[in-house]
Amino acid sequence: MSDIREKEVKSVSGIPLLLILLALTIVAILAFVAIDMSKAMRIAVMVIGVPILLIAFSGLYKVEPNQSAVLSLFGKYIGSVRTPGLRFNNPFYTKKKISLRVRNFESGKLKVNELDGSPIEIAAIVVWEVNDSAEAVFNVDSYESFVQIQSEAAIRSMATSYPYDQHEADQISLRSHPMEISDRLRHEIQDRLAKAGINVIEARISHLAYSPEIAGAMLQRQQAGAIIAARKKIVEGAVGMVEDALAELKDKDIIDLDPERRAAMVSNLLVVLCSDKATQPVVNTGSLY
Template sequence: MKENPIRSLPGIPVLLAALAVAALAAWLFVRGAQGESLPSLAAAVLLAVAALFVLVGLYMVEPNQAAVLNLFGKYVGTVKDSGLRWNNPFYGKKKVSLRVRNFESGKLKVNDLDGSPIEIAAVIVWKVVDSAEAVYNVDDYESFVHVQSEAAVRAMAGSYPYDQHEDGQVSLRSHPAEISQHLKEQLDERLGEAGVDVLEARISHLAYAPEIAQAMLQRQQASAIIAARTRIVAGAVGMVEMALAELQKGGMVQLDEERKAHMVSNLLVVLCGERGTQPVVNAGSLY
């Protein structure tokens, strides 16, 4: 069911007219009571009932709010004009806020793509864009948004690993922009039928579950050490190659294979060692 805008009358003129009719009814009632005139009393009662009937049709619409009108259960239309408005007194009226709202899901414990238990929470920014769908397509659109948002977060968390294992792989921790976009797309798909538009969705909390947090921290540290060592060794090998080439350039130093191996070993120890090395001066021959 799509939203159908409907016209409404300004409420202030209607209110003044109803008060005037009520005042006239009171005057006729007083005159009728003084003169014991039944027609005047009857007219006063009818005018009072009419004024009360007109007043029932008044309702207030705040800025960024919509009033969904129905007649005996049938949807009639939606009024978005703010202020005091008037429509048929028989219309039922349900107010729907069109303001931007947000909520943060609680910390959800789910398994990522690798099966590791993680804790994740997300902030969802949303608003109602179709009041008729929000009222008539779902029972309680606010509860619907909360439940579907948590379901979308769970589904999204299970589609990606927590950490990046390969170059170019999208993970929850290393690609927040891509993850937020994917979560927003899932929410738009789930909440579209409720007349809700998701403005932003982003992860607000991400961590390994407490029972494996220490073990995963050690794994991250080990991966970081291996990566650092790999770069150090690659750089050291390049420096050794450059040193040998410079020494042998122009026949400055001629090294046989055994001396080259010995020099390479010493240079790698110096370049790759974590602590400062102590030099040993060889005053004699290598042999």
């Protein structure tokens, strides 16, 4: 594929030329009506003059703000004009308008397998713009369709490279690191769209969920993980409280416990502190031993 890059071509302001052409048209009409000519002469003037005026008018074209006009002559790229307003160039140039405005593309919900093999649903929003009108016109068949297809392909590729949930402290996952994932997605899409003269401004995930067939099972797994983590914190806190209680009893010489009674006290305290329900105390009215 030939490497065609955008290059600027000079154009003439079209307003003065439009006024000149309109004046010539009026003069030609008045002369055609006023001057006494033969029928053959009138036909010759019409056959020659009208096409010339039409061709001259066809050299005028309008360029809106944030728009580029790509000019080509018989299939050869001449250059691009970004100067807004009414412009004039060679009437035989083919002029194709390309919008340079920022645009959004939102993919549909794509079903892919993440790094661990679990099926997920993912969708993303891509903010993009054309920064090279020549590449957008000549390097790809339809740059808008190209953006859509390549963006969805990049989303699929990125989703298969990361797990849905974080399993290790330093692991990047789709759900726990949105900034890193968005940056990786933007670069992934940019690499695919660079040949079409497209600049990807932003890409971010708009929808992320497990597929419906496994959503219930994954929710139970997440709940179990949350319960285990909470219990671990409770046990760690309870052990510390028991250690502090035994150390304080010993330091203040309140009671001297043998190993058996010490173990029983530790067990009772852990049961009370780690239980998720209110405990019922049992009062010992007899001797401790």
